[in-house]
Amino acid sequence: MYNSQDVSTVTVEEAIAKGRKLLVWTPLAIMFGAILCTGIGIATIPNDSIWILICGFSGFFLIITLPFIFYFRVLAGWRIWAFGNVRNVHELKHMSQICRLTPKDDSFWWRFEKKTLEQKQKLEEIQDKFNLPDIFEDDLNIPFETVYNYAKVNNYVYFIMTPVYFIGAAVLLLLHQTLIGLLLLASGLVFGYTTYKRLRIKGPVLILSNDGITTNTNGFHPWRDISNEKIFYVSAGKASYYGLSYDANGEHVKLSLKELTGMRSYKVDHVLRTYRGRYESTIGNKHSFQ
DSSP states (O other): OOOTTOOOSSOHHHHHHHHHIIIIIHHHHHHHHHHHHHHHHHHTSOTTOTHHHHHHHHHHHHHHHHHHHHHHHHHHHHHHHHHHHOSOHHHHHHHHHHTTSSOOTTOGGGGGOOOOHHHHHHHHHHGGGGGSOBOOOOOTTSOSEEEEOBOHHHHHHHHHHHHHHHHHHHHHHHTTOHHHHHHHHHHHHHHHHHHHHHHHOOSOSEEEESSEEEETTTEEEEGGGEEEEEEEEEOOGGGOEEEEEEEETTEEEEEEOTTBTTOOHHHHHHHHHHHHHHHHHHTTOOOOBO
8 A cells, every 4th residue: 555654766757758758659669660561561562462452451550559559558557657656646647647648537548548457456556645645845956947938940940931831822822722722821921920929039938936937928926926827738730739827816827838948848847846836835835736
């Protein structure tokens, strides 16, 4: 059983890093391996052979299923290792979900997780740890403040690419593809304007510090006025992004973290929790990180 005397033998960041290697990069490697094998198989078959079609369909099936099977077979093992060795399980759970290492609590995908009877018992025991609030563990590697700016190089590249939209739109309009051409033109205008606005911003977009949170649009808010701060993820296809939200003085602040330098969602979440914990420690509060 797990009890209140348990201490971390693995940090949240270490658990997330191992989870990314096991649950993200390994399935991707399996998928690309299956793509490569399928391509080689098709290339070695005579062009007029029915086996090309069979190999193509079989390869597609393996490309889809092999990463899926691997992920759900190793997920339980990672969960047992990570949640069994990390003290702050609430933080780990939150970070594993925003990094999309694990599905949301009510997700349909949990039905596919493969667990042995022993693994089921261990996971049930680990649930006892969630009855305890997380404790603050200061990270001395995090400075007094952390500054985030827009990645200028990325945005310069995007801005240079904007004329491609206009050229493509002009070609489509000349070919009398009016609707698609106008849609591409509108997309190019929005893309170019958004990139141009980012390039014009001078100074930091976001500052997290021991004192509070500063954004380029909402200014500075001290920790005493901030509540419900969190990192969130919006799934919208190619437009998906991570963001920061919090409440301050009756105002709900939301900021996209897309295209910020050094932006890794789990790292920003850790930095955010560290600064909150430092503030609560200075005023003598035992903040519950859940």
